[in-house]
Structures are given as C-alpha cells and as structure tokens.
Amino acid sequence: MDTPLTPDQNLDTFSPERRAAVLVETLPYIQRFRGSVIVVKFGGNAMVDDDLAARFAEDIVLMHSVGIRPVVVHGGAPQIGAMMDRLGLEAEFRDGLRVTDADTLDIARMVLVGKVNREIVASINVHGPLAVGLSGEDASLIQATALHPDLGFVGGVEAVNPAILDRVLAENLIPVVSTIGVDLSGQAYNINADTVAAALAGALAAERVMYLTDVDGLRSDVDDPGSRISRLDVDALEALIADGTVSGGMIPKAQACIDAVRAGVGSAHMVDGRLPHVLLLELFTNVGIGTMVLPAGVTLP
Amino acid sequence: MDTPLTPDQNLDTFSPERRAAVLVETLPYIQRFRGSVIVVKFGGNAMVDDDLAARFAEDIVLMHSVGIRPVVVHGGAPQIGAMMDRLGLEAEFRDGLRVTDADTLDIARMVLVGKVNREIVASINVHGPLAVGLSGEDASLIQATALHPDLGFVGGVEAVNPAILDRVLAENLIPVVSTIGVDLSGQAYNINADTVAAALAGALAAERVMYLTDVDGLRSDVDDPGSRISRLDVDALEALIADGTVSGGMIPKAQACIDAVRAGVGSAHMVDGRLPHVLLLELFTNVGIGTMVLPAGVTLP
Amino acid sequence: MDTPLTPDQNLDTFSPERRAAVLVETLPYIQRFRGSVIVVKFGGNAMVDDDLAARFAEDIVLMHSVGIRPVVVHGGAPQIGAMMDRLGLEAEFRDGLRVTDADTLDIARMVLVGKVNREIVASINVHGPLAVGLSGEDASLIQATALHPDLGFVGGVEAVNPAILDRVLAENLIPVVSTIGVDLSGQAYNINADTVAAALAGALAAERVMYLTDVDGLRSDVDDPGSRISRLDVDALEALIADGTVSGGMIPKAQACIDAVRAGVGSAHMVDGRLPHVLLLELFTNVGIGTMVLPAGVTLP
C-alpha cells in the first residue's frame, strides 16, 4: 500500500457474484461503525483535485447511507493564498509565522465559509439534500482565543459547544464545518483545521477522527517507503516526536491525533488523501492504510 | 442470468480499488431503498439448502444494515411433510386437496413456529440480536377464516393487524413470520405463505414483496429459458394466467404478486432462490433477475 | 388452605352489594401492584389441565387489565416426553441426568415454541390481542452456555438481554417466553424454566416472581399439611436446604427463588397451581397462600 493505487481498467466486467461477495464482506464493517460519529479532516491534494474531491463526497455519502454519522472539517490555505494573490495582497510574516490582520481574516473567512465550504456542501448534495455548512461562529460552536498577540486573528480553540452539531446529526444531516472561531466579544479568528477536527471529535465523543494528508502515513524512516508505521499508541507517538522521528509538517498533525485520542476519541488516523476512496478502503476493508493512533496501552490483534 | 451463477474462485484477489468501486456503484441503490419495508417470502430450495439459507441470512442482515426494513415470511411444507412421515401419519386428500385435521394442524404449527421459524431466526441472529420470531397468532397479527369446510384448518387471510410488526420494525428488529392465523374464537389455521406475504406487504404499504422460488422467473414459453419476462404489469400478468401461459404451480405465486400490487405494494418480484445472494443482486445491482410485477400501466425505462 | 378449594355452587346468587364489596376490597391490592412487572412461571398440573389453563389465562388477563405487567415463562417436560414417545425415541440418561442430543433439542424446541407457547398465547388472546410468544433466541433474549459437556444441549443462563421484553411490555403486551437459549455461535440450548424465570425477573427488576407448582408450598415437616411455611427470608431458606428440610424436587425451585430475590426481585412465591385462580387469590386477597421468599432480613407484619 506504499505506492498510490492504480485505477482498475475493467470494473465493468465485474461479475454479479463478485459484486455480491464484496458487499457481504463489507457487512461486519458496516455493523461495527453503524451509528458512530466519525470526524474527517478534509485537506491536501484531495481538496484541490476535482476528481479526488468528487470521490471524497461519494465516500462521505456512502458512510452516511450505511448509518455512520460523518462530520467534515476543512481548512483552505491554498485557496486563501490564491485569493490574496488575486487581490494583490502579500502575506506578512513575523518570526516566520504568518500574521492575520483584519483584512486577511475577512478574506480568509470569505474564502473558507463562502467558497471552500460551499463547494464541499455542493459536491455532497449532488447525492441528495444531505449536507449543511456550518462555521464555528454558528450558535457559538467554536469559542476561540488569540494564539499569540503578534499573529493577529489567528486563534486557538478555547471551548467547543457541540449543541448545533448534535442537532444537525440528530436530523440525519452531514455537517461541514469551516474553522472560524469567535471569542466572547464576537471577534472572529482563523483556526488551524487539524486542531479543530481534534477538538470537535473529542467534544462529540467520536469513534474516529481521520486526517486526509498527502503522505501515506508516518514512517520510522522518512526516506523508506517500506517503513510506514501501521499502528501505535499515543505514548509511542509522543516519543517519536520527542526523538525527532516525526518532524516538520507532520508534527501538528501528529499532535492533533494525540490530542483527539487523549480527549476520548476511539482512534485517530492519518491516511493518504491521494488515494481515491481512501475512506472506504480504510473503513470497509482490511487493507492496511495509513497510520492509526490508539489510546495509551491499547493494542489490536 | 438464465443459468445458475457459478461461484467466483478468486475473490481473494480482488483489488482494494475494485472493492471500493463496487461499494460506490451500490450507493444509488442503497439511497433508493433506505427506510423502505421489503417483505421477503422465503421458500423453495433456499430454505432447505443450508448454504443457501446462510447466504439468505447474510442478505437480510445486509439489507437491514443499510437501512432497509426487511420482513421475512416463511412456510414449510417439506418440513411438515417430513415430520408427518416420521410420525407415521398419512396426508388425507379430498378432491385433490390436502385436509388439515386438528392433529395435522398441531404438527404443522409445531414445525413452522417451533422449527422452521427458529432456524431462520437463529441464522440471522448469528450476525447480532436482530431477528424476532412471530406467528400470525401473536397480538392477533393474522385473522383467518376456514378456506373451505372440507379442508379442515386450512385458512385464508381475513384481516391483518400489523401493529405488532410496526412495533418490531420501529425497534429496528427483523420480524420473521410463521403463517399460522387465528379466528375470533381462537382457533388456529395454517395459511399459504405466498398469500400471507402479499397481505402483510399490502398492510405495511411495503415498497416491495419478493418471492424466492425455484425457477428463474415467468417465461412466455415455459420450455425456452430465453423467454423469461423481466417486467410486466398486473393487467398483463392476469392476461397470461387467463390464456394459460402461466400455469400449474406458478399460478398461486403469480396471483399473490397481483394481490400485493393491487393492495398498494410498489412492485412484486419472483426471483430464483437457487442463486446465492439473489436478494443483493436484485436490490443492489443492475443485473436483470427474475420477473418484476408492476402496478397497472406502470412501465420503467 | 391445605386442601384444594372446591368450586362454589351458588356464585349466581351473589348479591350486587357483595360484588361491589369484593371489588372495593381489591382496591388497595390493585393500587399496590399497578405498573409492577410480575414474572409467572407456568407449569405443573395447571399447564396440562385445560380448565386450570383457562383459569390461568383469565388471571393473567385480569392482572394486565388492572395495570400489572405480567411476563409468563413456561417449560414443557411432559409435552416433550409425549412427543418423544410418539416418535419412538427413548430418553438417554448419563449419571441419572437426561442427555439432550441435537435431535432431542430440535424436538424440545419444536414442542416448547411451536406447541406449548402457542397454546398459552392462544388461551390469553381469546380475551383480546394481548399476548406475544417469544423464545429466548429472539433478539438474543437469553444467552446460554452448556451446563455440562456430557448433557449435550442442556444450557444454563449466561446473560439476559431484556431489551425485547422491555419493548413488548412498553407496548402494553404480555410476553410468553419459551426457555430456549442460544450461545454466541448461534447454537440453541434447552434451559430449566425455573432458572429462566428467576433470571428474567432479576433482569427486569420485577416486583415478584411466582412459581406455579403442584404442592401447597414449603413445609417444615413434609408429611404435615399443617406445617406450611408462609413466609421466610432467603437466609432461612438456604438453611432449610442445608439441613435437608427442603429436599428432592423442591430444591431447584427453592434455589430459583433464592436466586431471584438475591438478584433484586421484591419477593418470590411458590403457589399451588392446582387452585383455580391462585394468582388472583395471592395478589388480590389476604388469603394466605403458598410460601413467600423475602430478601435477607426483611419481615412483614
């Protein structure tokens, strides 16, 4: 599973018996996840490749149609960057971190809520009136605070009020959440989507949180495709961060997995969003995909 | 589809992509039937072949797990006959029809409710606490009357009180119904299972009623396997009975299809119970299977 | 109360005032038991005497009509034996215990679920659509394990999943339970009905469990009809078993009473099923009947 899967040339020649066999093999997985909340962080290439995005929508709708309750969380750095460019604005950095002033926040919010979120909702609703877009501001879903005074309106998650999500899920709808939060004064903040996914999964006591990334999982040797770590517990993952095995851009994602599991989520997964239907493969087959982070001390057979 | 399908030798070599593709192709079918009541008359070889019976149970559980609400109705003539033989009893006939005296009724009920029903419930419950056995006597589900005074305790359906089925379905359970009815005095009757399936489907406003038989469907020329009729409406089917095209043992089944559709069921189906997973193939693929009976004047593209 | 009561010759001469007086005297008993779950183990002569069985059905329906929620549990050893005889089968014994092989289990299940249970349901439903037959296999009500490898499919109660009973009771119906259990692999077992009654009563937090027997209660001197013990607590009853006062066939019944009360049931009763309307007499009058087993240390005035 270390190289991207190639499309299958002759799906049309599938025999009916094979189709039935696949469905029957799926049965135990469907039964296992029925009724579970699964939070999916949508991002990376999957979000900017139209075909992968359509596959993603199919997966979410299929999860929903077999009784899973998916919650989609998304960011949109590339799309925000593109709009900044188009408006001729330059990102300002301080100590290597991007500063979000009022105008930048306004644009980020507009792009996230008004464009990226809408496109995800639309791609799901092609299959029926299923998705509802939400922002962290709606019904005070995500309460934020400034992460650092120098960074402007970049926020951290102060608290989650999942009531509106519970209601939307109870109505058998699929919430799609933009990661804008709000403080008590009504000021909005842009928040890292990995962090928000972990916080929402914890607040919803989700069975799983799944991060779509552009890598095939964590590796014990970053240069060796064969060194992917299939499963580890949060303690082991923290040790890998401490000893530098996990480094660079994977650190925030790994930390979000740790936070989610420590907050009570059943397991956290980093999976390769470049694989078409990666969610179905992970949830409904025994194909080993990505890296699974388990609670401390938990091992699976 | 006119010859029984052969098992597929190399399911294990299915690629993950193919599995995902099958699931995704199934999505529109799942969405279409979600929440629908589908009454399935279980019978024929499928009921006496252990392997086919296990496949049937898998199909019912899979239907249930994707949100369909299946209701199983069964008879059990072969099993009743076997017990009669074992007890050294001979069937009595009058004008070519089997007479059911009190002792025969007692044995029929015992075999249907105490053996056949139990085995179906058990085969489903291997997958979880899902099935509940019911007899038409429970909570006065099926009110019967004597079909003919000479035939003893052979009954017809006088009325259906589907309240107990509604309750069991509302609890997300799978009812398995033995076709014993009861009259107002408390006297039990054995009733033809095809008739009961049609009556229950009508009373439940079912989306479909499906009859598992030992043939591949109705044929316009009984000797020509290539003459299977895929689809027809009730008027056409009545004409086929009138002109003798449908004859012999297929008449009661065809009549039950007509009764069900006239009672408001969306469509009635005669499918080949000798095909493993025939329910999945019919419901979740576009493979043309058996014969579909539609309301008068309805045609499908 | 030590001899069976004789029928009353002149019920018809009851004056209206007397009738009203009886009803009014019943009021405190009705109020006391309103809403309570009462598990009744039906067995002994009452089950094989048609007249007593009809009286039993009346009692159950009357209990139900004044707001009690009765649950009927039954075995059927005599009826199973009769069918074994009719089929020319001989019971096999090992170390004095009857062995239940697959064929015997099949017959036992058929008789219990398909005949005895049906007859009880029918006798109740003469009064309205009230009773629903259940087997311990339905919705995994009774999880069983083999009692002893040498005995074949004779089971003990491993666990009770009372969800289906709760649902049936919530619908204001009367469950009638056959004592077939099932293990996780789907294998059925025949289980002692006294044991099942105690386990169900415990799982339902029943107010009472009542055993219909062919004796008038426990006696301190088995040969002295005047030595019936009206009331004792579980500790006292265990002492009576230990010192041999309770012996032979009464031991399992006494043990079931102890188990039920230790599992939280308000009280357990052994009453004389040969008395017509013994349930009404015990529940709705101050006539002292049978033996009442109370929690340790509890005494009544």
Next chain:
Amino acid sequence: MDTPLTPDQNLDTFSPERRAAVLVETLPYIQRFRGSVIVVKFGGNAMVDDDLAARFAEDIVLMHSVGIRPVVVHGGAPQIGAMMDRLGLEAEFRDGLRVTDADTLDIARMVLVGKVNREIVASINVHGPLAVGLSGEDASLIQATALHPDLGFVGGVEAVNPAILDRVLAENLIPVVSTIGVDLSGQAYNINADTVAAALAGALAAERVMYLTDVDGLRSDVDDPGSRISRLDVDALEALIADGTVSGGMIPKAQACIDAVRAGVGSAHMVDGRLPHVLLLELFTNVGIGTMVLPAGVTLP
C-alpha cells in the same frame, strides 16, 4: 333493584373462590371501559351523606385504578344555602327563579370551590395523590354567558376549552370540577352542574356521563316503582318530556342527558346515588340500574 339495597351482613365470610369469581366476572367490563373518559355528576344525597361520599370516592378511585379516566363534576346548592343562612342572607326570587347578585355569587363560588370541591378532592386523595380540583375559570375551561339579565350572575355554557382537562387526564390524575364559568371580561357565573357535566362530556367525547340522583331512574308511571325505564333513546326521551311523563325536577336532568348524547357522548345515565357503590354496580356488573339514554335509534340486546 327498585328498592334501596340493604348492606350485606356477612361480607367477611366470602370464600376466596367467590372473591376470585367476582373479579373474573368483572374482567369483560374492565376491558370494555379501559381508557374511556367517564364524566360523573356528583350530587344529591350522596354528596351530603358522609358514608355515601366515602363510597363514591372509592368507586372513583377503583374506576381510575382499572384504567378508566373519570371526571367528577359537582354543584352544591344545599351547601350554598347553608352558608347563606349562616350569614343571615335571604335568597331573592324573581318569577320563581333565584337571583344571584354579586355577593351571592361570591359566596356560591367560595362554597363550591373552597369547600365542596375541597372535600371531594380530599376524600379521593385519601387513596393517593390522585385528584386535582379545578374551577371552570381555570385556564378558561368554561366560558359562560348570563342566562337571563334578571337572574344576575347565573350563567349558561357558551363554550368549553377542554385543554386543561386533557392535560390533567394525560397525567393520570382525576379532575374534580366546580361549575363556575367566566365570560370574556373575566366576570364569573354560577352554572347548573347538570348542564356543565353534559357540556364537558361532549367536549371530551366521553364514553359516558353518569348523573347521581335521589331517584332510582325515570319511571313511566311516577307512582309505580316497578315502572322504571331501563333504556331509551334520546328521541323517546324527548317524547316523554313533551307528553309530560317526565316532569318537574327531572326535566333539567333529562334534558342534560339528551344534550350530552346529542353532543356525541356514548350514553347518559341517571342512577340512584343513594345506593352505595352505585357506580361500580352500573359499570362492572350486569345488575340493571337506573335509566340509560342512548343515541337516537340505538338499541342494545
């Protein structure tokens, strides 16, 4: 049943079998009335004789405990008269009708709501927290208008808003209603209790309305105790009023029966409140009591 019943000397000698027999004979009556609303107009001697009042309370509680939903309606002319006397007030009449001025209304309301209603509630609640006192003013239950300008605050029923009764009944409580109504301006009126009972029974679609009176029913010959009319329909009753057979004080009561039945109540009954437990005798035995008024054209076997 034409002479008042005498108390039974030896109730204590009832055998247990007799008691059981009475209960079983009651079963069909209990099943018939289960869930029905029965409005009872309490009045006459029964209301001023402490022992009869206690019996009445027992009857109401017993009705309630077997699933009937009783509604008690009461007036209180004797008690109002006694308080008027005590206060040294004299009733004023105009054209033979008592005039109700503001002070009289105040006293009537005080006595009805604050004394008579309270005593009925208290006598029922001796058996448990069951009764709730209501006045027609509460939540605008009874909307009244002046019957005649000369009579002051004597009202007729303009409309009934049974919402508060529905709520109280839904909570399984027993409403006890004082017959004070209110007009849109908030002015209170004293209303005839027979009229109110008919109006409430109609608005509640009651199964029955029962009037406790001081006679044993309507007679075809007022002087012949043997001429009691057991049953008649509203047309026949209107004819009896027209031809003078029903006369004097019985006219308003007969008219209330007619109004109730014409408003959809199943039947209206005039019964002898001097008989202890007359409600139980009428509802739960086949003793012929009082006079039953049926819808036009309805006859019973």
Next chain:
Amino acid sequence: MDTPLTPDQNLDTFSPERRAAVLVETLPYIQRFRGSVIVVKFGGNAMVDDDLAARFAEDIVLMHSVGIRPVVVHGGAPQIGAMMDRLGLEAEFRDGLRVTDADTLDIARMVLVGKVNREIVASINVHGPLAVGLSGEDASLIQATALHPDLGFVGGVEAVNPAILDRVLAENLIPVVSTIGVDLSGQAYNINADTVAAALAGALAAERVMYLTDVDGLRSDVDDPGSRISRLDVDALEALIADGTVSGGMIPKAQACIDAVRAGVGSAHMVDGRLPHVLLLELFTNVGIGTMVLPAGVTLP
C-alpha cells in the same frame, strides 16, 4: 426608591424612540431570566387594593410572556378575618397564637381557595387562559403536619411533591397556589404562606422567590428610610435577626428568605408591594428595590 413612586402624568407623550429604547434596555434582563422559575408570594396591601392587584396581574402575565415561569403563592389573613367577622365568629388565642379549630379551618380554606385564589386567577386570566388555581391538597402538593397541638389545624410543611406544579408549568400555565396542606390521613391544615413560598421555591429549584410586603425592604435602622439594606447574604441576615435589628413581623419573612436560599433558591427578595409594577421594576430595570438575600458568601458587583 425610598418613597413610593408617583404615577407618571404624561405617559402618552412618550416618543416611539423612547419606547424602543426602553424595550432594548430590557433585553439583557429578559435573556437572563428566560426559562427561570420565579416564585412570587403575593400579599399585603397589593392583595387588597384592586388597582395594585390588577398591576400585579399585568406583571405576572408580562413575566410569563417573555419566557419566565412564575408561580404565585398567596395567603389571605385579612379576607379570612373579614369572613369570620361576618359570621360573628371570634378568633381564639392561646399563648398569643390564634387557634384554628375545624370550623375556622373550613372557613379559612373556603376563603383562600374559593375566594382569594379565584380572584387572582380571574385577574390573570383577563389576559388569556393562563392561570390555574391549585391548593396544596391537589395531587398531594403540600404535605403538612400540625405545628403545635394547642393551635389546632395550623400546619407546617412536612414535604413538597412538586409533580403537579411541574406539569402545570410544562403546559406553559401559571399556577396560583393556596396554602392549604394535608396530612397522610387527609386532614387539611392552614399554613403560613411565606413558609410555603420558600418550600415550593426550594422544591422547584427556583431562580428567585419574591415576597411582596408593605415595607420598602429591611432597614439597618428601622426608623431611617435611608438605611435600607439592598443586599446581604443569609449569614448576615441571620446575624441581623440574632442581634435584634430584624424584629417583629419581619422575622418570619426574613426566616423564609433564609430557608429558601438555604434550600437552593438563587436569591430571595423582599419588595414593596405598594409600588405599582414592582415586579417589573425589580426584574427588568436596574432600579434598586427592596432587599435581596443571597447564598452565604455570594456577593454581586
């Protein structure tokens, strides 16, 4: 706020903007109390001055219309006294305390339930079908015991069963409670209304209990109108009772405030019932009114 407010001469000249401004200023108060239970003890001059009583009714209805759930509790000593006088009865005293014999109790109950309660209900229901009168006897709301054998039927609160209040509140109605209690034998007692208000507020976990009195609040110097104590906690209030600052008729009211707050009520208030619309002023404006009693150690900014 130390002198009664004078009516405003030119309300009609209010500009629309001023009206809007008042409403907007009220918003935070409405939001704060929305959904809260507030128990109001109605008494003093406000109860016997028709105009103040009408203002009180308006306040209660306005509280209700903005989502507060008010519960009104009332006594009626002056009205009882007036009826005693009218009947020529003299109050009997023992050791300075009024003795309530059976006749006095009867009259007290009649006046409270049949007159005072009715008048409050009527004044509220002028605005719609909102109020329902209750006595502590209804559905066993207030269980009482004799306060002292010498005092006859003067009761204390033994227990509160708030079920009927919960139901009435759940139906969005306004309960008006007369302070008659009842013991287990059904004997009624007259109970001090301040005490009942505190007990009900505690049992309902009310946000507030508010006492309408004829003074402007507690004073640190009873003769100095400027010494009103705006706020204090229960410990401070107990100290004021102990050192004699609170004395005479204010002691029972102060004690009721302490009891309510110790029973979990958010705060207790003594306000001047002689002020028109005093409830609105206290709840919806920042005008400082009366004395607020807070839980031990709680202070407000």
Next chain:
Amino acid sequence: MDTPLTPDQNLDTFSPERRAAVLVETLPYIQRFRGSVIVVKFGGNAMVDDDLAARFAEDIVLMHSVGIRPVVVHGGAPQIGAMMDRLGLEAEFRDGLRVTDADTLDIARMVLVGKVNREIVASINVHGPLAVGLSGEDASLIQATALHPDLGFVGGVEAVNPAILDRVLAENLIPVVSTIGVDLSGQAYNINADTVAAALAGALAAERVMYLTDVDGLRSDVDDPGSRISRLDVDALEALIADGTVSGGMIPKAQACIDAVRAGVGSAHMVDGRLPHVLLLELFTNVGIGTMVLPAGVTLP
C-alpha cells in the same frame, strides 16, 4: 412618521414608572406575536451602516426573546460590487441586466455567504449563541432555475424545502439565510433576496414578512411625503403597479409583497430601515410605520 426620527437626548432620565408603563403597554403586542414566524428581509442602508446594523441585531434578538421566531434573509449587492471592484472586474450587462458568469457567481457567493452572512450572524451572536448562517444550498433549502439563459447564473426560486429551517427554528435558533440557490445538478445561482424572502415566508406559513427599505413606504404621490399609504390589500397594490403609481425600483419589492401574501403570509410590510429599531416600533407599538400589504379583501379597523 414621515420624517426620520431623531435620537432622544435624555433616555437616561426615564423614570422607573415610565419604563414599567412602556413594558406593560407592549404586553398585548407580545402576546399577539408569540410563537409566530416573522421573515425579515435585511437590506438597504441598514445593512451598510454599522450602527443601524447593531440596532437591527438588537431588534431581532428582542423579537426572539419574547417568543417570536424570526428568520433573516439578506442579499448584498453593494458588498459584491465592492469586491468586484477590488478584484478589478467589471460588471457585464446585456439588455440592461447584469450578467453573472461563473467567476462572478463564485465571488457573489463568497461575499454573501462568507462575509455578509457572517457579519449578521456575528452581530446577533454578541447577545448569545442564537444565530445560525444558512445558504439556500444547505440541505437543498432553495431549488433554483436560471432566470434567463442570457443572464448566466441568476436564478429564480423553483421550490423551497423548508425542512432545515423548521429544524433550526424548532431548536429555538435564528436562521440567517444567504440567497444562493441550487439546481438539481448542483449548480449554484444568485437569487434576488426580496423574492427569496417572499418564498420562504410562504413556505413557512409566516405571520409576516417585513422588508427593510430606504424609503418610508409606498406613496400615492411619490413626491409628496404626506401621501404614504399605510395599508392596502394585494388587489389594490396590483392596481397601483398597473397604473404606474408604483414604479421603478419599488416594483420588485411590491411584487414580492404580493407574492408572499398570495402564498398565505398574514401580511407583508415595507418599512424604513433607516429608522433605528424600526422592527420594534412596527411590532410593539401603535406607531404607524411604512406600508402594510394585506390579503385581498382584508381590512383592519
């Protein structure tokens, strides 16, 4: 009311009695609208003036807090134009109508959903977690079709599926709706907000729809401020359009009023959004504001 109101200088000097008087005068209006759905089209100067926008949010929250269920609908032409300018894009016109190509639609959606909607939600949520932003795409709220092929993605309302609004209202939240619709293929369209407000009000069976405009209402003589029409029915309004009295930019708004009322809305209102708190003045006072459009033939006193 023909000239804009001037702010009140001395609100702070309001006496408490005056405040109470205003609240009490508001009571009948609160009672009248309690529970009603009122759709408010937010637009014009009120949407781009920060202070007016804050007043608008206060009005919406106050409406909500007294039990009204407001639904806010908004457009945002000026904000879309500003973003177009900022991006250096020029609007294209065909036959005088603005053409919406894919890029323009993308920007319109981004601005409406991601900026304007967010700002309204934020301004309301300053008062608590009350508002939830929705787009017509969410759960297929607004089904659209192209208005004219030459205009690109400018849509008309094809159908409304108010389920998501019903849910949000049932949860006591305030929906804020952006007027983007979607066709069955998933293509989004920008729709005129006046039209959407009318369609939503009709689908919700709203009591009122209120349009905030920049004029003080319809005038019979557009140049005469004194010729404002306070009230007229839909037939009269259609006549005014036909005879040219209503002309220019007021026609679409007038047509929306007609459509809403013809679809079953109680009344439609054009009010001057430049007045602070115009919603409160219209709903809660008897100040005559704007123009009210009533169903055909309805007149008010």
